[in-house]
Amino acid sequence: MIRFEHVTKGYPDGTVAVDDLSFEVAEGELVTLVGPSGCGKTTTMKMVNRLIEPTSGRILLDGEDISTLDPVALRRRIGYVIQQVGLFPHKTVLENTATVPHLLGWPRRKARERAAELLDLVGLDPATHGERYPDQLSGGQRQRVGVARALAADPPVLLMDEPFGAVDPVVREHLQSEFLRLQQQVRKTILFVTHDIEEAVRLGDRIAVYGSGRIEQFDTPATVLGAPATPYVADFVGSDRGLKRLSVTPIESDDLEQPPVVRLDDSAPQAARRLADEGARWAVVLDGDGALHGWVAADTLGEGAVRDHARRMEAWLPVGASLKRAFSAMLQHDAGWIAVLDGDRFLGVLTPGRLHVALRRSVGAGLRDVARAQVELETVPGA
Numbered sequence: 067m068i069r070f071e072h073v074t075k076g077y078p079d080g081t082v083a084v085d086d087l088s089f090e091v092a093e094g095e096l097v098t099l100v101g102p103s104g105c106g107k108t109t110t111m112k113m114v115n116r117l118i119e120p121t122s123g124r125i126l127l128d129g130e131d132i133s134t135l136d137p138v139a140l141r142r143r144i145g146y147v148i149q150q151v152g153l154f155p156h157k158t159v160l161e162n163t164a165t166v167p168h169l170l171g172w173p174r175r176k177a178r179e180r181a182a183e184l185l186d187l188v189g190l191d192p193a194t195h196g197e198r199y200p201d202q203l204s205g206g207q208r209q210r211v212g213v214a215r216a217l218a219a220d221p222p223v224l225l226m227d228e229p230f231g232a233v234d235p236v237v238r239e240h241l242q243s244e245f246l247r248l249q250q251q252v253r254k255t256i257l258f259v260t261h262d263i264e265e266a267v268r269l270g271d272r273i274a275v276y277g278s279g280r281i282e283q284f285d286t287p288a289t290v291l292g293a294p295a296t297p298y299v300a301d302f303v304g305s306d307r308g309l310k311r312l313s314v315t316p317i318e319s320d321d322l323e324q325p326p327v328v329r330l331d332d333s334a335p336q337a338a339r340r341l342a343d344e345g346a347r348w349a350v351v352l353d354g355d356g357a358l359h360g361w362v363a364a365d366t367l368g369e370g371a372v373r374d375h376a377r378r379m380e381a382w383l384p385v386g387a388s389l390k391r392a393f394s395a396m397l398q399h400d401a402g403w404i405a406v407l408d409g410d411r412f413l414g415v416l417t418p419g420r421l422h423v424a425l426r427r428s429v430g431a432g433l434r435d436v437a438r439a440q441v442e443l444e445t446v447p448g449a
């Protein structure tokens with residue numbers, strides 16, 4: 067969808083902001099560009115909407131060389147969100163959001179309807195917030211208007227330059243979660259600049275880690291954290307990269323252990339004998355429909371049915387949740403294992419041992435992907 071081919075940007079004073087950059091962003095993919103200040107992230111992004119022209123190389127959008135396109139028409143195909151938001155102070159939130167549809171010549175009513183729909187999508191009530199002016203909103207709300215405005219004309223591509231940089235960490239995390247949810251719905255092709263590695267791994271399908279003017283590694287968050295390509299990347303992602311990896315690795319059904327399972331209506335003495343035979347100290351308890359009810363300890367199984375002795379499960383997780391959530395739930399409930407469900411269906415339990423295996427699996431899987439990434443990076447000398 068967006069392809070950089072040997073793109074270099076040099077300035078007359080000899081500064082090389084971006085040096086022979088080659089990479090590709092697939093349709094519907096969110097790529098985060100991360101690196102220290104001055105490494106060329108913003109330059110990379112601004113070359114896509116031609117706010118900056120490369121010195122050499124070319125950028126293709128959907129196969130078309132963007133240098134052959136009219137810059138104004140090009141920008142209307144590309145949503146742009148920046149940290150300072152850049153809302154027009156004398157226009158209402160609704161008018162701000164409708165800016166691009168208006169420029170595209172949409173009828174006024176249609177543009178306003180679209181703007182209201184978008185405000186709703188980013189979590190702002192158009193009736194309450196739509197008629198306000200930007201200075202009557204909080205910083206987080208202004209960022210959301212910025213995102214809504216960028217999406218208004220439904221551009222296939224979004225460029226986002228530290229869009230959540232100006233808000234406090236709590237609001238920021240909230241905006242990131244909402245943004246991820248939104249991206250699930252709209253599936254735009256996104257280049258997202260940040261200097262925050264946490265944000266980069268949380269949001270990116272893939273991450274480009276920048277050194278000075280060059281990409282040092284371009285891969286999935288799990289691989290960048292699990293197998294940094296260079297000492298520079300290892301240093302940049304931080305010594306706690308193992309912990310960060312927990313948050314980008316999902317629980318898969320293959321990671322789970324299968325403990326003994328009993329049903330609520332089973333006879334308790336029979337269940338006790340079975341657990342004793344299997345040498346198990348506890349079992350998961352399912353109801354008649356196979357949905358998770360809770361668990362039962364072998365040494366508490368007396369007379370009657372399992373339901374008379376079973377305890378409700380305090381915590382469980384959906385398959386696909388992050389290992390970080392699993393680990394955090396184990397700590398919070400002081401539990402040695404956590405049940406994992408697919409909808410209502412019980413899949414198995416995650417234990418600390420399996421969690422470790424899952425972490426190693428995520429790096430292995432990431433490494434298998436490296437072949438693909440190398441193909442894309444092979445034209446970048448030294449990367």
Ligand SMILES: Nc1ncnc2c1ncn2[C@@H]1O[C@H](COP(=O)(O)OP(=O)(O)OP(=O)(O)O)[C@@H](O)[C@H]1O
Nearest residue numbers: 077079081083102103104105106107108109110261
């Ligand atoms: N007009 C210019 N003339 C000379 N050098 C420039 C010019 N504009 C940018 N640069 C330099 O290009 C390099 C890359 O800048 P860029 O804005 O892309 O960095 P960045 O990674 O986005 O940094 P930040 O996170 O601080 O925004 C920097 O060293 C910057 O000083």
